[in-house]
Structures are given as C-alpha cells and as structure tokens.
Amino acid sequence: MSDLRVRFAPSPTGYLHIGGARTALFNYLLAQKEKGTFVLRIEDTDVARSTQESVDAILQAMDWLGLSYDEGPFYQSDRFDLYKEKVQQLLDEGKAYRCYCTAEELEAKREAALKSGGKPKYDGTCRDRQDVLEGQPYVVRFRSPEEGVTEFIDRIKGKISFQNNELDDVIIQRTDGTPTYNFVVVVDDATMNITLVLRGDDHINNTPRQILMYQALGYPVPEFGHVPMILGADKSRLSKRHGATSVMAYKEMGYLPEAMVNYLVRLGWSFGDEEIFSLAELIEKFSLENVGRSAGVFNPDKLLWLNAHYIKTGDPVRLGQLLQEFLQKDGIDTSAGPELIAVVKTLQDRAKTLVEMAQGAAFYFKPEVEFEPAAVEKFLTADKKPVLESVLRHLDLVNEWNEGTIEAAFGTVMEETGLKLGKIGPSVRVALVGGTTSPGIFDVLAVLGKEASLKRLQIALDRL
C-alpha cells in the first residue's frame, strides 16, 4: 500500500454521466496503479435534490464499468454533526462570521453590480459586525483574506495562482443550518485523509478558497489534479442535446463496459500510439503525466468502433449471455435453440452493438420466417424452384451437418445446375432468413441445423 488516497465524490442528483465516469475512472486507475486507496463519497448535503435512486444509479454504473472502491460509500448527510462542529470552530476563532443579509438582498446587489459592470461578489456587509442578532436567520460565511496570493501546483495543469482579493466570503452554512459544498468537501477530504483531489477542471476556481479553508481549519493541504472537461461536437459542455450522456444509457444501447472504459480513458489520456487497453493494462500504464490539459470532444463514432472491436474479439459465451437479454427485451424466446454461442460467432464480425446483434440474430429464433416482400419479389421467384429443389435434395443427403459438408453439397448443386453461388445464395438466404442480409449462408445453415434448415427451404418452396 502506498500513501496515495484518492476519492470520487458524486452528488446524487441524477445518473452517472460520461464526464463523472471518466473522473471516477482516472481516480480508480491511479489508486490501483499506485496501490493506494480509492474512496467513494456521496455528496448529498443538498437534501432536497439528492435521491436514493440517484445513489443506486451511480453505484450501478460504477459496478458496470468495473470501478470498485476500497472505502465507502460515505454519505455527507451522516456527517452533519462534524460539519457543525467545524463551522463553530471557525466562528469561535473569528475565521468565519454570521451574515444576516437575505437571499433577496444579495440577489439584488449581484444584479446591480453586474449591470454596472462591477464584480458580482459579496460586498462584505456583515463581515465586520460584532453584534449577534438573536432570533434572526443567518448564514455563516468564511472570512477570506483580502490580500495575498493563493497558489498550487496542479498535477495536470501545472502552477495555478489566484489573487486573494478576487475571492469573496463564501457561505459555508445555510440559514437552515446545513453546510455547503465548498466547506464539506474540505472537511471530508481532510478527515478522510485524501492526499490527491482529482476532479473535473470546473472545480479549478473553487480550489483557492478550499485551500484557504484547509489552512484555516489547520488541515494539511492535499495535492490537486484537474482533469479537462468533455465537450459535445459543438465544443460546448457535453449535455443531453449531444446525445446520451448517461453511462447506463450506453449499456442499454448495446455497448460493452470495456469499450466505454477504453473510450473514456483515451479521451484525454494517451500511451504512445496505442488505442486498445484492457482495464488491467490501464492499471499498469496509466499515469497523470500523460493526461492532456485541454478539453476533449466526445466522439460517438470512435466509441462505436471500440465497441465493435470488443464484440469482434469478445468471448462468445459471455456475449451470448448478454445477447440473450437483448433478445428477451425484443420478446424473442431462445430456449428452442439454436445455440447462442454458435449464433454469436456468426454475428461478431458484423454487429457493432448488442442491439444490432440482437436484430441480426432474431431470425434464428423466430418460429416462422418473416419474409420481406421486396426480397421475396427479387429472389424467391418461380424460376428459382428447380435450384431450391436441388439445394433441398442435396442438403437432405448430408449426414454430418457442418459448414464443410454443407459447402460440399452446394458444390454439387452448382455442378448440377451449372449456376454459380451468386445465383443460388441469395435465394437460399431469403428462404432461410426472410431478407437479403445475414451471415454467410453456410454459417446460417450450420447454426440453424439440418432439420430447421430443410423445413425453412420446404416452406419457401411451397410458396412458389
């Protein structure tokens, strides 16, 4: 074990999205690689917006991606007593103060400042007041230094510094007594002994005030690393209008978790020219040094390509199990065969998602072939009768039913009819499948089995 302690701290106000998944992944990989500790913390101080469903959804998504954590999940809602105590400590030491300004007043001041071109920053009305207004609602603000510089060496971006006079006095405790994010994140990261805070770079601007709070609370300041954002195709922050942003939505669209992990890690991180990484390889090769500093555009095409790759090279047994779920969703019963594994093998090279695979596999299991009119019109015409009869006859003669013997039978048909496979195949395909696209017909026949194949050919012949 090393001393490294990192954490992922989502707020349960929705599903786990692509960006969150990536920061979770980076934290996980680093902890694994450095043999450190990965802590999961649920940031639910906003009781009104946090839900158990969201917590479950996030946990589920992390599990799907294979991101396990060593400690947690810890809930901030269980730790209110601690925060209260720490707020009191700052109050007692004069490092925080009560502010009686109402939300409405502040909003008005902010708007006025913005309108006149000034900074929309807290004006310090209550900063120096000594009196305590009994019975009056108040918030607690952190007293920020008015001068000086706060800086830190970001593990990804390098040195970042802020003038303290740019910072205003943030609210650390609301009127209802609950603490706010910028405060609890400091108390938690400190008390959980987090040594490296690795998070999205939308938090860069929060970092200086958090550092100031670490110092005020007497905590050691951890290291920080800010990973760049993920953007949509139009370079604006990735959102629903760019397509699915929920990790689990991709599961439902037939994506494999290893494809998602591989895609996410390569968005903003690289290892020479390599593109394909298993989780195990990532744990070995990942490092912050190779994380880029600039935001990246989410590219669904590349994710799809990666998914196709993992389907192509995946274990047919596992893919078969996954495929079955998708077939079931489509109301297709696989219990009567053919073998899922055999089915998968014929589709691995041509399906980019499990959804596509399920669509391509449906014909194997449907009790009756569903004929596409256009395909029938073109390839199941009366003049094809002799050819199909010949096919049926020679296939019937096959004893050892496999790809090789089937191909041999077709060879005989070709000799007998004097036709090339190109003239025979399409009609056979329509007879077996109902449409014009499918895996190779020898494969289809082999997987379907002799009995089902002959039956389908006979049914097609009967239509002529």
Added chain:
RNA sequence: GGUCCCUUCGUCUAGCGGUCUAGGACACCGGCCUUUCACGUCGGUAACACGGGUUCGAUUCCCGUAGGGAUCACCA
C-alpha cells in the same frame, strides 16, 4: 464583464529544440477480397490559430493577440 484554464488533421492524439517533406486512431474517399451485409486488407485527402521574441535552429521555450472552455448560487 472579472478571474482561471486551454489551443497539432473534422475528432481523439503522438511530439517533451534539430530525428517533422509532423506519426497513429476514428470518420471520410478510393482499390482489393466477396453468396448478401459486414469484417479484413491496401492506399488517399487532411493539422502545428496568429504575431512578436529567445536560440545557430522552433510544433516544441517566453510574451502578446485571437478563439474556445470553465467559473462568479443559501447547487455540487
């Protein structure tokens, strides 16, 4: 608007002063393979934002400009 961050092909990126007539991947466009659809395979188009420095020499270092992003809540 203030502050902070960022800037190599359309996109993800390699490059850590000379090896760059800038490499890989996705996408795109062609050829080949072929019983359909795919897979595969071969090849092609395509980028160092701009302007100053520093240096014998800048894609690489520094400073500006421009552009993009983030953030300025009693959300996290």
